[in-house]
Amino acid sequence: MSVAEHRARVAGVLGAPPVERRPVADCLGLALAEDLVSPIPLPPFDNSAMDGYAVRAADVASATPDTPVSLPVAEDVPAGRTDSPPLRPGTAHRIMTGAPVPPGADAVVPVEDTDRGTATVRVDVAPSPGAHVRRAGEDVVAGAVVLPAGVELGPAQLGLASAVGAAELPVRRPPRVLVLSTGSELVEPGRPLLGGQIYESNGVMLASAVRAAGGEAELLRFVPDDVAALHAALAPRLGAVDLVLTSGGVSAGAYEVVKDALSGRGVEFYKVAVQPGGPQGLGRYAGVPVVALPGNPVSALVSFEVFVRPALRAAMGFAEPDRPRRTATLVESLRSPSARRQYRRGRYDAGAVTVAPVGGPGSHLLSALATANCLLEIPEEVSELPAGSEVTVLLL
Numbered sequence: 001m002s003v004a005e006h007r008a009r010v011a012g013v014l015g016a017p018p019v020e021r022r023p024v025a026d027c028l029g030l031a032l033a034e035d036l037v038s039p040i041p042l043p044p045f046d047n048s049a050m051d052g053y054a055v056r057a058a059d060v061a062s063a064t065p066d067t068p069v070s071l072p073v074a075e076d077v078p079a080g081r082t083d084s085p086p087l088r089p090g091t092a093h094r095i096m097t098g099a100p101v102p103p104g105a106d107a108v109v110p111v112e113d114t115d116r117g118t119a120t121v122r123v124d125v126a127p128s129p130g131a132h133v134r135r136a137g138e139d140v141v142a143g144a145v146v147l148p149a150g151v152e153l154g155p156a157q158l159g160l161a162s163a164v165g166a167a168e169l170p171v172r173r174p175p176r177v178l179v180l181s182t183g184s185e186l187v188e189p190g191r192p193l194l195g196g197q198i199y200e201s202n203g204v205m206l207a208s209a210v211r212a213a214g215g216e217a218e219l220l221r222f223v224p225d226d227v228a229a230l231h232a233a234l235a236p237r238l239g240a241v242d243l244v245l246t247s248g249g250v251s252a253g254a255y256e257v258v259k260d261a262l263s264g265r266g267v268e269f270y271k272v273a274v275q276p277g278g279p280q281g282l283g284r285y286a287g288v289p290v291v292a293l294p295g296n297p298v299s300a301l302v303s304f305e306v307f308v309r310p311a312l313r314a315a316m317g318f319a320e321p322d323r324p325r326r327t328a329t330l331v332e333s334l335r336s337p338s339a340r341r342q343y344r345r346g347r348y349d350a351g352a353v354t355v356a357p358v359g360g361p362g363s364h365l366l367s368a369l370a371t372a373n374c375l376l377e378i379p380e381e382v383s384e385l386p387a388g389s390e391v392t393v394l395l396l
């Protein structure tokens, strides 16, 4: 099966979670489900950009350090003052940053350009009309779409939503993913290893990948290579999750627990023309979508990147579910299996627009993956890429 076909099939199995309204502070990393329209302008009112004095520019047009102009200070306007006494000609209001500029004033003189007076103020520098006044609506006009549906809600977007008065936002409920690691050789980090055992690492890695993609992950790390144990582990959790994501137990051995437990029960196992990540499983078990990834750590994370993450994010409503792609110049030659798409780990240099492979193609080389910032995508029909070739990279 081709990469494109398996990708489409994974996307087809995942359903879109329902839209719900969440407090803005709980929306980090989610996709906005509907356009956000601002009911107010930003700034909501003309306000001062400086601590100083609100004046009519014409009243102090002649001010210089040698010929200062003094004005009586009629009002004190701190930020948060909600009445707006007008400025009478020939007077000044002391004003703070963010406070409303009074009707009648058209400039703010920064406090540094005055004697800081409270009864009268001496203005040493003439402001130009409009100086240090932030106009209502110059950032956002009322009725504008400030955030389009599908945008990822990061810190700036959540700040903007709050600034226009939104307390909650419509988002798709993050998909709940059960991450399940299988393998009788797996040991919890922190405990001693016996010969033949390894530390379990896919669970944390895949659960983190789910969370980084905007989903919620529940982790079940130590399911032994035993069909009954796998069914027993799954059964109580199936009702509460949108996706089961397994790793390991899908290839051609004598103890392929995921394959043995789920084939013929709604999940199909087949090979995808990709390296790493060849053996894959996909389907529904008891109505719940299942993606069964291979156990080799690099295969598991690369398969997640190529097949699961885009589908998960599309289901969550992201307008751009895929990783950004770039074309870069390869700095050393590469070989790739023919008739299979290869994803190699690389370091992309955005300045030089080059990419260097890190580590070899082996799907156990986790340390190289941990130094990579991109995947190189080598097409199916390419088996050799000389240094200097242009290659597509996916930025991680």
Ligand SMILES: Nc1nc2c(c(=O)[nH]1)N[C@H]1C(S)=C(S)[C@@H](COP(=O)(O)OP(=O)(O)OC[C@H]3O[C@@H](n4cnc5c(N)ncnc54)[C@H](O)[C@@H]3O)O[C@H]1N2
Residues within 6 Å of the ligand: 181, 182, 183, 185, 186, 198, 199, 200, 201, 202, 203, 247, 248, 249, 250, 251, 252, 253, 256, 276, 277, 278, 279, 293, 294, 295, 296, 297, 299, 363
């Ligand atoms: N005769 C064949 N053998 C294999 C084939 C094949 O086509 N024919 N495919 C190879 C490829 S490619 C891959 S990838 C692996 C996939 O194997 P499984 O999905 O069945 O995974 P396991 O055998 O359970 O584990 C593979 C490898 O990864 C380690 N592992 C597994 N889970 C974890 C975990 N949670 N944390 C850390 N490491 C894990 C495991 O110990 C193995 O070393 O099959 C090839 N074989």
Ligand code: MOO
Residues within 6 Å of the ligand: 274, 275, 276, 277, 278, 279, 294, 296, 299, 300, 362, 363
């Ligand atoms: O496809 Mo396996 O995922 O190469 O190592």
